[in-house]
Amino acid sequence: MSHLLEGLNPEQWAAVTTTEGPLLVIAGAGSGKTRVIVHRIAYLLDQGLARPEQILAVTFTNKAALEMKERIHQLVPPSRRRGELLIATFHSFCVRMLRRHLDRLGGAYTRDFTIYDADDQGRLVKACLKELGLDEKLYPPRAIQYGISAAKNRGETPDTLPPSSDPKRDALIKAFRLYETRLAAANALDFDDLLLLAGRLLRRFQDIADDYNDRFRYILIDEYQDTNPPQLSLTRLLTQQRQNLCAVGDPDQSIYKFRAADIRNILDFERHYPKAKLIVLARNYRSTKTILAAANAVIQNNRARRKKDLATENAAGEPIRCFVAANAEEEADFVVREIIAWQRRQEPLPAAEARAAVLYRTNAQSRSFEEACRRRGLPYALVGGFSFYERAEIKDALAYLRLLLNPHDDAALERVVNVPPRGVGKATLDILTARAASDGVSRWTAMTRLLEENGLGARALTALRGFAALIESLQSALAGAKLAELVRMVLARSGYDAMLKQEGTLEAEGRKQNLDELISAAAEADERGERLREFLDRAALVADTDDLEESARVTLMTIHSAKGLEFPLVFIAGLEEGLFPHARAAHDDEDLEEERRLFYVALTRAKRQLYLTQAERRRVYGEERLTDPSRFLDEIPEALLTTQAGPTTAGRRAGEGMRALQPTANPDLRRFPKPKPAGAPRSSWSAPAAAGSFKVGDRVEHATYGAGQVVRVADGKLDIAFPGKGVKRFVAEAAPLTRISRQ
DNA sequence: AAGTGCCCGTTGTTC
DNA sequence: ACGGGCACTT
Numbered sequence: 001m002s003h004l005l006e007g008l009n010p011e012q013w014a015a016v017t018t019t020e021g022p023l024l025v026i027a028g029a030g031s032g033k034t035r036v037i038v039h040r041i042a043y044l045l046d047q048g049l050a051r052p053e054q055i056l057a058v059t060f061t062n063k064a065a066l067e068m069k070e071r072i073h074q075l076v077p078p079s080r081r082r083g084e085l086l087i088a089t090f091h092s093f094c095v096r097m098l099r100r101h102l103d104r105l106g107g108a109y110t111r112d113f114t115i116y117d118a119d120d121q122g123r124l125v126k127a128c129l130k131e132l133g134l135d136e137k138l139y140p141p142r143a144i145q146y147g148i149s150a151a152k153n154r155g156e157t158p159d160t161l162p163p164s165s166d167p168k169r170d171a172l173i174k175a176f177r178l179y180e181t182r183l184a185a186a187n188a189l190d191f192d193d194l195l196l197l198a199g200r201l202l203r204r205f206q207d208i209a210d211d212y213n214d215r216f217r218y219i220l221i222d223e224y225q226d227t228n229p230p231q232l233s234l235t236r237l238l239t240q241q242r243q244n245l246c247a248v249g250d251p252d253q254s255i256y257k258f259r260a261a262d263i264r265n266i267l268d269f270e271r272h273y274p275k276a277k278l279i280v281l282a283r284n285y286r287s288t289k290t291i292l293a294a295a296n297a298v299i300q301n302n303r304a305r306r307k308k309d310l311a312t313e314n315a316a317g318e319p320i321r322c323f324v325a326a327n328a329e330e331e332a333d334f335v336v337r338e339i340i341a342w343q344r345r346q347e348p349l350p351a352a353e354a355r356a357a358v359l360y361r362t363n364a365q366s367r368s369f370e371e372a373c374r375r376r377g378l379p380y381a382l383v384g385g386f387s388f389y390e391r392a393e394i395k396d397a398l399a400y401l402r403l404l405l406n407p408h409d410d411a412a413l414e415r416v417v418n419v420p421p422r423g424v425g426k427a428t429l430d431i432l433t434a435r436a437a438s439d440g441v442s443r444w445t446a447m448t449r450l451l452e453e454n455g456l457g458a459r460a461l462t463a464l465r466g467f468a469a470l471i472e473s474l475q476s477a478l479a480g481a482k483l484a485e486l487v488r489m490v491l492a493r494s495g496y497d498a499m500l501k502q503e504g505t506l507e508a509e510g511r512k513q514n515l516d517e518l519i520s521a522a523a524e525a526d527e528r529g530e531r532l533r534e535f536l537d538r539a540a541l542v543a544d545t546d547d548l549e550e551s552a553r554v555t556l557m558t559i560h561s562a563k564g565l566e567f568p569l570v571f572i573a574g575l576e577e578g579l580f581p582h583a584r585a586a587h588d589d590e591d592l593e594e595e596r597r598l599f600y601v602a603l604t605r606a607k608r609q610l611y612l613t614q615a616e617r618r619r620v621y622g623e624e625r626l627t628d629p630s631r632f633l634d635e636i637p638e639a640l641l642t643t644q645a646g647p648t649t650a651g652r653r654a655g656e657g658m659r660a661l662q663p664t665a666n667p668d669l670r671r672f673p674k675p676k677p678a679g680a681p682r683s684s685w686s687a688p689a690a691a692g693s694f695k696v697g698d699r700v701e702h703a704t705y706g707a708g709q710v711v712r713v714a715d716g717k718l719d720i721a722f723p724g725k726g727v728k729r730f731v732a733e734a735a736p737l738t739r740i741s742r743q
Numbered sequence: 744a745a746g747t748g749c750c751c752g753t754t755g756t757t758c
Numbered sequence: 759a760c761g762g763g764c765a766c767t768t
Binding site: 744745746747748749750751752753 | 760
């Protein structure tokens with residue numbers, strides 16, 4: 001057991017071995033927080049204080065859970081970890097609980113419920129607004145969706161919200177009420193419901209609460225600063241008997257307020273758990289002194305915070321390099337060149353030491369970095385954006401599978417009832433929707449009723465009978481078939497395969513490949529012994545960060561996605577007012593402090609070398625604008641910074657695309673954006689394509705999307721199908737295209 | 744019912 | 759600049 005405590009500093013040691021009663025570990029960035037959790041679990045097992053199944057560890061992402069499991073496996077001999085050690089996110093933990101007990105809540109919900117993701121949720125909100133006759137322009141669906149979620153997380157229901165004469169408020173309440181009704185009819189739960197209903201189970205049924213309290217003798221929660229009120233409530237319910245709770249987090253890294261995270265959960269921990277002990281881990285093992293000094297200086301500007309200064313014994317290291325590029329393209333190009341140069345210098349070192357990350361505030365910024373990487377032939381991994389499970393064909397296939405377990409899943413039915421086209425048009429769908437609404441049932445039930453009554457046109461009746469028969473026959477195949485077989489069956493019998501085959505385009509080929517990938521994923525699930533239920537739950541709960549490829553040496557991602565990760569080399573891009581801090585956070589002190597915490601998170605990802613970049617001009621909504629440097633740049637002591645003179649690679653004319661460090665603010669320039677110089681030279685990779693020089697069938701190479709095929713040419717625009725990425729439309733002259741061959 | 748053309752909002756971060 | 763939604767066409 002001594003090896004478990006080896007190399008831990010006194011605070012870490014205390015955090016590992018203080019096992020009884022509530023414990024709050026305030027762990028600064030890079031202070032070995034994950035290490036403490038891993039060792040604590042190992043210690044509990046090693047000391048015989050708990051068997052694996054008596055421990056629950058909650059992580060922020062599924063990816064973090066997997067990593068933690070691996071590290072525990074390395075530390076604990078197999079004999080000590082017989083039994084299931086549960087490491088999960090709050091959401092996946094709640095799904096487990098609900099799959100077991102949801103029936104007991106009564107009402108419409110059963111254990112076969114479907115999980116609605118944000119996309120399904122958005123569709124439902126739109127449908128509700130439509131049904132209520134509310135104008136989407138006056139009541140933006142996104143705002144309503146957000147409002148519903150926020151209300152739910154405050155513990156509100158449509159009935160607890162006071163009626164209001166404010167039309168917006170009134171619309172929200174009406175939409176909220178209908179939304180809940182429709183969710184129930186579809187036997188569907190959204191992400192918020194997962195937490196809320198699990199809490200309700202524990203609150204309403206003492207035996208369930210007792211069961212869980214008995215089972216989990218030790219509970220550990222990572223990233224505690226980002227828990228929301230339902231999660232706090234769950235935590236309290238799960239720890240009411242023993243209070244063996246270890247919460248680990250850093251108030252300075254609370255960055256999920258928009259998701260209802262409440263920083264007070266960690267600040268008020270000692271009020272929630274009066275017997276709590278507090279341990280502060282203030283030694284940083286990750287970053288150089290320079291990087292840490294910058295991070296400390298920045299975070300000190302937050303007023304609402306408990307003072308805590310991190311210190312490190314690491315070397316001072318290199319100064320932080322700042323670069324101001326002329327525009328986003330040059331910013332990206334600079335970053336990529338610097339990465340290549342850096343990696344060349346790291347050559348003798350193991351690949352892990354040459355890993356780099358490019359961090360940005362918004363997903364939209366990823367594009368220029370992707371293009372730059374492709375241009376320079378630098379392999380990269382992109383986190384976020386469109387993940388595998390968000391692709392249309394994958395969602396279609398999953399929708400079929402969802403229907404097999406829960407035919408009342410309206411979102412799934414709507415998605416595939418006419419995919420492939422089987423003659424169920426808009427008119428038919430409208431009748432179906434209206435009937436479902438008037439009867440207060442799912443579309444599936446409405447369909448069954450209409451079929452019985454012959455209440456539709458002959459063509460629609462035949463089409464829907466065929467669809468119903470398809471789903472039912474697949475349902476009967478469910479029990480015996482392996483998952484991979486089942487997916488194949490769905491694609492074959494639904495006609496999806498045939499549809500793609502008939503299209504015969506490159507795009508269809510790509511979609512087929514993606515579906516083959518899904519079949520492989522199903523086969524892997526088969527090997528793990530998973531059932532369809534688990535397979536679908538996993539698909540609904542995986543985050544984009546979860547499939548981060550370890551092998552890639554360059555990772556592009558938002559700062560939010562980078563939470564918990566570290567890299568020897570880090571670039572923080574787009575340090576401009578309005579972008580970072582984001583314009584929507586600039587006028588509210590609380591939001592601004594959260595932006596600053598986000599910047600703090602970004603800074604502290606870096607181990608050895610840090611770059612901060614700004615684009616002097618940036619296109620926003622298609623319009624090029626001059627930018628101001630981020631106020632956060634001013635918060636870093638100048639002594640820690642250095643001007644980066646420009647790309648270190650040779651072959652570039654001196655001065656080209658380079659600027660001084662602190663962007664010299666020329667007020668005139670700021671106020672009057674220069675018009676784009678006519679015929680500004682584009683980078684060399686963009687082979688100029690004369691409008692009309694492409695025709696349908698041409699195979700082309702796009703700088704970002706790769707190989708594709710022209711499927712339509714109209715009024716100077718090109719529609720190009722990219723395998724697996726869908727059809728994109730481009731302005732013929734502006735698109736970075738090269739022809740591969742003419743058909 | 745499916746395909747084409749035009750208008751408008753969008754990009755803030757995610758389990 | 760781009761995609762979704764809608765109206766209009768076949």
